[in-house]
Amino acid sequence: MKKTILSLMLFALLTSCGEPTKPYPDEIDNSNIEFWMPIDSNLTDDIQIVRHQYTLSYSSERGTPNWVSYNLEENWFGSSPRYEGNFKSDPMIPTGFKIVYHDDYTNSGYDRGHLVRSEERTNADSNNIATFYMTNVIPMTPDLNRGPWLDLEYYCEAICKGEKKELYIMAGGIYHSNTWINDKVAVPDSCFKIIVIMNKDEGIRDVTDSTIVIAYVMPNISGIRNEDFRQWQTTVDRIENSTGYDFLRAISTEKQEKLESKIYPIKIVKTTD
Ligand code: MN
Numbered sequence: 001m002k003k004t005i006l007s008l009m010l011f012a013l014l015t016s017c018g019e020p021t022k023p024y025p026d027e028i029d030n031s032n033i034e035f036w037m038p039i040d041s042n043l044t045d046d047i048q049i050v051r052h053q054y055t056l057s058y059s060s061e062r063g064t065p066n067w068v069s070y071n072l073e074e075n076w077f078g079s080s081p082r083y084e085g086n087f088k089s090d091p092m093i094p095t096g097f098k099i100v101y102h103d104d105y106t107n108s109g110y111d112r113g114h115l116v117r118s119e120e121r122t123n124a125d126s127n128n129i130a131t132f133y134m135t136n137v138i139p140m141t142p143d144l145n146r147g148p149w150l151d152l153e154y155y156c157e158a159i160c161k162g163e164k165k166e167l168y169i170m171a172g173g174i175y176h177s178n179t180w181i182n183d184k185v186a187v188p189d190s191c192f193k194i195i196v197i198m199n200k201d202e203g204i205r206d207v208t209d210s211t212i213v214i215a216y217v218m219p220n221i222s223g224i225r226n227e228d229f230r231q232w233q234t235t236v237d238r239i240e241n242s243t244g245y246d247f248l249r250a251i252s253t254e255k256q257e258k259l260e261s262k263i264y265p266i267k268i269v270k271t272t273d
């Protein structure tokens with residue numbers, strides 16, 4: 001008993017020092033989760049799926065990913081054609097958990113909205129195909145998916161290629177409205193994206209108080225096809241409060257507090273075609 005209290009105190013002391021908790025083995029040398037896996041207080045609905053192309057946490061209850069985390073820089077872009085088949089159920093979901101299929105979205109009115117965009121994994125056919133697992137998609141209205149969400153994706157592509165940036169991206173849905181497709185797939189009422197913008201080949205070791213972190217929460221509604229995504233910039237703190245997940249946990253608490261509470265005034269040239 002005494003030992004327990006002592007180790008609890010030690011734990012409290014260590015965490016209060018602002019040092020991040022230890023990484024999981026999968027997080028070591030994995031640029032898709034450079035800032036480690038976001039975690040929440042309930043680990044029972046987090047099925048972690050680690051691939052070369054991304055890492056995600058799948059919610060069997062919702063039938064959608066809690067978050068997808070991935071690295072993006074110019075070398076991920078190439079000339080592989082967009083995979084043309086149906087989206088695929090994810091073979092990495094363990095037995096006994098909900099499997100979502102391509103047809104579960106058919107006629108729902110929602111797009112199968114990629115979180116890692118197809119175009120962002122075009123340096124090899126196998127990398128592109130991996131974005132077509134149903135665990136990498138959430139129900140998005142066509143207006144969001146093909147409008148402001150896509151514009152933000154264009155922006156990411158543009159700074160990777162044009163400004164030689166290296167991005168660490170975490171994206172997912174926020175679910176407060178209890179909307180479902182056929183009682184099987186939960187529909188988020190908004191979609192979030194957190195983007196850490198670094199120079200090429202920079203990573204966790206290069207994080208400072210002025211590292212650029214931008215975050216967006218966009219409403220998953222119709223009628224916003226031509227809206228400017230920049231109006232939905234927000235803080236990481238707000239996304240953490242809405243989702244219950246702690247993001248960027250590889251960064252010390254002090255730095256997280258600074259980086260997650262700011263809205264970075266960055267100049268974004270709208271890149272819509
Ligand atoms: Mn999309």
Ligand code: MN
Pocket residue numbers: 240246247248249256260
């Ligand atoms: Mn955090």
